[in-house]
Amino acid sequence: MRRILLFVVLGLSIAAQVSLLPALRPFDVVPNLLLVLVVLIGLRSTVSQALLLAVLGGIVMDLASGSDFGRDMGILVLGALSTGLVRRSGLTLTGPLVAVGLVAVMTLAATALSLAGIFDSLSGSLSGRILSTLVGELVLNLVLTLGFRPIINRLVPDESALPTIG
């Protein structure tokens, strides 16, 4: 039952990432819910499960996106693999701090990649606009991390104690 619920939640989240969230655009930014879920699942369950979501969710984002094909999947896969590195490092994964930190770092990486793609079209006077968008996205992603963490903890069995990267 928990597995079915998890699939429904993840399926709806993938659909929401390319429709509901960009349509709502809270504070004029689009939060990256899939990145949040990939990190949370990677820390709670296995890296391979996080990778599965990263590949499936990433391909849907890339199909909806007009940016370079593969960029979104690349970010999500990187997010999933980084959870493996964190687990290998032996950090305590019980609190929300690791998840929040990882989401913040991956949001910065995604922003850098997005801006690199349109670097020629940007003018120096837009730095304030870029900063406000980045801060808005960071805050929303972190709020989503804290909001979705209890849901994922309830739906996904805890395998974080496993010593291997998987």
Next chain:
Amino acid sequence: MSRFNLNRRILLMVAAGAVLILVGLTTARGPLQWLYNVTLAPVSKSFAGAGSGFSATMADLGRVSRLARDNTELARENASLRQRLAADAETRRDNQLLRQQLGLEVAGAAPEVAAEVVAFQPDSYRQFITINKGSTDGLKAGQAVLSEGVLAGTLYSVSAHNAKVILIVDPEFKLAAKVQGDNAADGIVQGQLGGGLTMQKIDQTKQIKPGDTVTTTGLGGLVPAGLLIGQIQSVNSRSNVIFQTAQISTPLEANRLRFVFVVTQ
């Protein structure tokens, strides 16, 4: 499960991702797009509708205090537009008569294809939408896309049953445009990060002012002339630079688009 098996699963997953990216980068994106259409598109379409409706309601709530003033201004603008419409209809009739007498082709309304928005750009920096019509409906990359009579963007890429639209407010959108009036000024309309729109490369000798209408020129590409882009909001003109620039306000609200029309002429 052994460590070897787990690492192999991870490698397999990364390899699958790489294969999907390679497939997407080639022209074989059709099957992936088809899979998306039959699985997620119906859900995302409903979500997009719900999201657009919600953000529209929230925006309307914010406008309540201005409703009376807006209503008076709109009534005044409506009366002025009716007058101009009547004069334009007369001019159009005269134009058609003269063209017939000279044996020239009489221009008709450009054919349009209606399409529904099935997905939005999933990040904060770019502005694309995906629509549910493609090359089988006669769409080609570069054609103009309208929403409520205003230029919303152009077709960026077209597959058999879907097309991606780059919106005019995307930072990489550029299009030749002109300011209407007796002293018509040409320039380039360009999108800005955060949804703004500017008109650049306007000759310093041209007199333009806030409120002037900006339309397409029809030069280069498949976008016909005379499509409404917006109105000049402010002008930035300095004597020490060759060109003047202007901020353009467009009635387009990118995250509320649900239906668009592609001009297929």
